[in-house]
Amino acid sequence: xxxxxxxxxxxxxxxxxxxxxxxxxxxxxxxxxxxxxxxxxxxxxxxxxxxxxxxxxxxxxxxxxxxxxxxxxxxxxxxxxxxxxxxxxxxxxxxxxxxxxxxxxxxxxxxxxxxxxxxxxxxxxxxxxxxxxxxxxxxxxxxxxxxxxxxxxxxxxxxxxxxxxxxxxxxxxxxxxxxxxxxxxxxxxxxxxxxxxxxxxxxxxxxxxxxxxxxxxxxxxxxxxxxxxxxxxxxxxxxxxxxxxxxxxxxxxxxxxxxxxxxxxxxxxxxxxxxxxxxx
Amino acid sequence: xxxxxxxxxxxxxxxxxxxxxxxxxxxxxxxxxxxxxxxxxxxxxxxxxxxxxxxxxxxxxxxxxxxxxxxxxxxxxxxxxxxxxxxxxxxxxxxxxxxxxxxxxxxxxxxxxxxxxxxxxxxxxxxxxxxxxxxxxxxxxxxxxxxxxxxxxxxxxxxxxxxxxxxxxxxxxxxxxxxxxxxxxxxxxxxxxxxxxxxxxxxxxxxxxxxxxxxxxxxxxxxxxxxxxxxxxxxxxxxxxxxxxxxxxxxxxxxxxxxxxxxxxxxxxxxxxxxxxxxxxxxxxxxxxxxxxxxxxxxxxxxxxxxxxxxxxxxxxx
Numbered sequence: 001x002x003x004x005x006x007x008x009x010x011x012x013x014x015x016x017x018x019x020x021x022x023x024x025x026x027x028x029x030x031x032x033x034x035x036x037x038x039x040x041x042x043x044x045x046x047x048x049x050x051x052x053x054x055x056x057x058x059x060x061x062x063x064x065x066x067x068x069x070x071x072x073x074x075x076x077x078x079x080x081x082x083x084x085x086x087x088x089x090x091x092x093x094x095x096x097x098x099x100x101x102x103x104x105x106x107x108x109x110x111x112x113x114x115x116x117x118x119x120x121x122x123x124x125x126x127x128x129x130x131x132x133x134x135x136x137x138x139x140x141x142x143x144x145x146x147x148x149x150x151x152x153x154x155x156x157x158x159x160x161x162x163x164x165x166x167x168x169x170x171x172x173x174x175x176x177x178x179x180x181x182x183x184x185x186x187x188x189x190x191x192x193x194x195x196x197x198x199x200x201x202x203x204x205x206x207x208x209x210x211x212x213x214x215x216x217x218x219x220x221x222x223x224x225x226x227x228x229x230x231x232x233x234x235x236x237x238x239x240x241x242x243x244x245x246x247x248x249x250x251x252x253x254x255x256x257x258x259x260x261x262x263x264x265x266x267x268x269x270x271x272x273x274x275x276x277x278x279x280x
Numbered sequence: 281x282x283x284x285x286x287x288x289x290x291x292x293x294x295x296x297x298x299x300x301x302x303x304x305x306x307x308x309x310x311x312x313x314x315x316x317x318x319x320x321x322x323x324x325x326x327x328x329x330x331x332x333x334x335x336x337x338x339x340x341x342x343x344x345x346x347x348x349x350x351x352x353x354x355x356x357x358x359x360x361x362x363x364x365x366x367x368x369x370x371x372x373x374x375x376x377x378x379x380x381x382x383x384x385x386x387x388x389x390x391x392x393x394x395x396x397x398x399x400x401x402x403x404x405x406x407x408x409x410x411x412x413x414x415x416x417x418x419x420x421x422x423x424x425x426x427x428x429x430x431x432x433x434x435x436x437x438x439x440x441x442x443x444x445x446x447x448x449x450x451x452x453x454x455x456x457x458x459x460x461x462x463x464x465x466x467x468x469x470x471x472x473x474x475x476x477x478x479x480x481x482x483x484x485x486x487x488x489x490x491x492x493x494x495x496x497x498x499x500x501x502x503x504x505x506x507x508x509x510x511x512x513x514x515x516x517x518x519x520x521x522x523x524x525x526x527x528x529x530x531x532x533x534x535x536x537x538x539x540x541x542x543x544x545x546x547x548x549x550x551x552x553x554x555x556x557x558x559x560x561x562x563x564x565x566x567x568x569x570x571x572x573x574x575x576x577x578x579x580x581x582x583x584x585x586x587x588x589x590x591x592x593x594x595x596x597x598x
Contacts, residue, residue, distance in 0.1 A: 064354075112382030113354070118352065122377040129342045133349020133357070140310070140331060140355075147349075161372075163342035171334070252446060 001136045006052040010220045016086060016221065017047045018275055021136060023082035023095055025271040031099035037258040038152060039079035041184040041243040046083040048161050048223040049148060049180075053106065053230065058088035061115030068118050068134050070187030072127020073110040073152035073182065074259070080115045080117070084266055089116035094205050125158025126270030127151060128179060132167055135176035146230075150180045156203065157196050165207040174236035178229045179209070182216065184245040190256045204238045217279055248275050285457035289428035291449035291484075292392040296324035298435035299358060303329060307439055310350050311358040313586055314343045319390045321453075344387070348377040351385035355575035356439055361408035362398075363391035363448055371413055374444075384419030384444040390464050394448040395454055395484060395535030396563060396579055397572040406567035412540025414446040415513045421445040421466055422513040424486035424534070424542070426458040433464035441466070450485055450535075453570045457488060457508070459598040466584035467511045469519035475505030479493035479530050479591045483542050486561070489576070492583035497499075497590055504590060512542050520549045524556040529593045531559045533586050538562035540542060540553070557596040559589040 020043050036152045054065040078098065089163040091245070094114070096267040097103035104113035108122030119130050121148065131147035138145050155161065168177050181200055185192050201211045210233050214225035222241060229237040246252025247257070247272040252263075263271055299322075302309045316340045317323035326333035336343045340361055347357035359366060360365060366389050367374055378387045398405045414422045421443055425431035431449055438445035457472065472487070473494050482490040487508045494504040505527055507519055523530060530544035530550065543560040550556045562577045570578060 001597075038496070110382070119348075120376055120380045123372050126341075126345045126373060126377055129345030129373075130349040130352070132342075133346040133351070134353045135349075136310070136334070136553045137348065137353035137355050141353075156398060160341040160345070163336075163339035164345075167336060167339070167346070170337075 004052055004055055004238045008051045008224065012049050013219050013223070014115050014145055015053065017174055020047060020082045023092065023258050024078040025084070025249060025263060025275070026274055027078045027082070027095050027098040027266060029268040030096055032262045033099055034078050034204050035075040035260045036078060037186065037218065037245040037252055038078045038182065038184060039074060040247045040249060040252065041245050042150060042182045043075055043214065043247070043267045044219050045150060045180055045241055046079055046183060047224055048219060049254045050083050050270070051227045052193055054143065054148060058115070061089055064156055065143055065145055068131065068147040070118050070131050070147060070149045071109055072121055072149050074121030075110055076123045077107060078104070080109060081143065084114070084116040093173050104187060106278060124155040126158040128164035131177050132171065132173060135173045136171065138176060139222045146182065147177050149177065150182060152187070152201055153181055153185065153198070154192055155185045156181065156198055156200055160278070162207065165204065165209065169208040170235045177236060179238040181240045182243050184243040186254070186256050186259060188243040188259055200240050204240070208235055210235040212237060212239045212253045214239065214241050216243035217247050244276060248279055268275065282458040284440065286429065286456040286459060287322040287382040288455050289527070290451060290453050290589045291428055291518040292321055292451060293430035294428050294431035295346060295390050295392070295435060295449065295500070296321045296359065298432045300328055302439040303332065308355050309358065309439060310355050311360065312343045312347055313327055313363070314338055314340050314361050316361050319362070321551040322360045340365050341373050344370040344373040344556040345377050345388045345415055348373070348385050348475035351387050356386050356388065357485060358388045358390060360390045360392065362405060363394040363410040364405050366391045367410055368440050369411045375417060378444050379419055383442070386442050387444045388438050388451060391446065392449045392453045394484065395450065396567045396575040396581070397450055397452050397535060399451065399572040399575065400569050408446060408563050411536050412541065413514070413555040415545065420513065421442050421511065423466065423511050424483040426508050427454060429456060429458040429460065430464055431570055433462065434510060437464055437466050437544045437583070444453045444496065448484065454485055455488055456582045464510065466593040467514045467516055470508040470510070471505060473504070475504040476527055477501040477503045477529070478594050479505040479507060479527045480532060480533060480586060480590065481509050481542070481546055482513060485536050486535055486581060489581065490533055491588055492503070493586035493590065496583055496587040496594050502590065502594065512545050515545045515549060517549050520546055520552055524550055524554045528559060528597050529557050531561060531586060531589045531593055533561040533581070536562055536580060537564050538597055553586050557593045561586055561589055
């Protein structure tokens with residue numbers, strides 16, 4: 001029965017994360033476009049989830065009982081495709097075709113194009129609602145799969161997120177829908193505090209959620225936070241991971257300029273060296 | 281043409297009946313409403329199948345994406361609201377999450393209260409743009425039934441495809457055009473009255489009014505064909521081209537603006553294949569309050585106006 005690979009050691013997850021980060025910068029360099037910053041900030045969340053928590057079968061991606069991973073922050077495709085490829089959903093060779101004509105790896109996720117992409121996203125704020133539909137269907141069919149939804153913190157500006165946030169507790173879906181927020185503090189136009197200052201933890205609590213906060217780049221802390229989110233609780237769970245945009249590449253870290261920009265050749269070489277050296 | 285004996289009924293009343301019949305036929309249907317279920321009639325389905333129906337509150341965007349998730353998990357997911365809000369409050373969700381996944385997801389919109397016959401609620405509630413928006417979403421079928429029986433069969437028909445669809449229904453009770461011997465088919469028009477001088481192509485409530493216009497024209501010795509073009513997309517090209525060949529003059533009539541919608545779809549078929557004089561009857565300004573039948577008169581959605589348009593277009597024949 002295909003399930004998680006758990007328990008995978010933190011040391012092993014950390015090595016996977018390095019490979020995922022290398023793919024991310026290489027893909028964006030190859031395509032000379034894409035979104036490296038918000039991909040690098042999500043890496044620990046994705047690796048912990050796909051290796052230790054998400055029940056899935058890469059060889060049978062449509063398995064009806066699988067847990068769903070729904071990437072609501074759809075611009076983070078370098079992250080999504082790298083994690084899926086490393087987990088075995090498709091060949092890492094395909095990553096070189098990112099954003100090219102005829103490739104299934106579009107700039108934003110296209111449902112049905114490759115195994116493991118659960119939703120067409122890219123227009124922000126829709127993933128949590130989509131997950132509710134999957135979860136209600138699971139309940140109707142008496143299946144016990146979970147839906148894990150990853151959102152950006154800038155994405156929380158979208159009103160639809162809060163339409164969905166009120167609906168998850170209303171429909172009593174806390175054991176079926178788990179939300180995750182990549183709190184990297186930067187969105188397209190710059191620092192979130194200047195564009196639209198929000199207080200994610202308080203907002204989620206106000207909507208009746210149990211908030212689990214963690215350092216989003218401490219692999220052990222992320223792994224523990226996701227484990228806590230899986231435990232039964234009277235409220236639905238949201239993991240708010242404090243992260244750094246561009247994490248792992250010094251000149252991208254906390255730099256709004258690398259939300260949606262590709263590195264030069266020299267910058268790529270530097271990035272790959274820094275990633276190989278591990279997180280500081 | 282059949283001679284129906286059914287009482288007058290609103291097309292929206294067919295919605296919960298059709299949903300229940302789909303479930304009875306083994307289709308794995310779920311349905312969602314956004315706090316207008318007393319008007320869309322969705323609550324009646326909810327009363328019968330509570331585990332298959334949800335109210336999501338006043339949140340149309342959330343509703344559409346929940347339906348998309350349901351469809352991704354294998355369900356046939358219906359959503360209902362007023363045609364002003366569905367698609368008006370959730371067009372991006374219909375585009376990105378429903379239309380764009382490979383082939384489109386099996387989400388069916390049944391939008392009630394289309395057009396000016398909403399009545400007293402006025403402009404904000406009177407959808408005049410929904411057909412333009414929905415015909416722009418590539419995999420969607422777009423259907424505007426002309427009476428209760430047609431609406432019932434159309435909702436069942438879209439529930440049996442895997443494509444996304446938009447079915448527009450109306451608020452007022454209108455006369456039956458069809459009885460149970462009628463067979464609705466997506467993409468197939470119905471010729472309700474033969475004629476050689478001009479063809480009146482209508483959808484929704486304007487079909488019955490076009491039949492009245494044909495009577496008026498008949499009194500003047502003008503033979504008008506009347507076509508119920510319930511499916512706007514994919515449109516019945518053969519019926520349009522046969523009308524153009526055989527009558528050489530076309531009038532379209534719809535409870536919608538003429539930029540997009542039925543008239544535009546008919547004109548495109550003609551322009552590509554057989555340019556033919558055409559006149560468009562529709563509503564090219566925003567609505568206002570009034571009784572629904574008064575509003576039809578106020579906006580020129582009348583047998584007299586359709587007949588006048590027919591005379592104009594006949595005069596333009598070469």
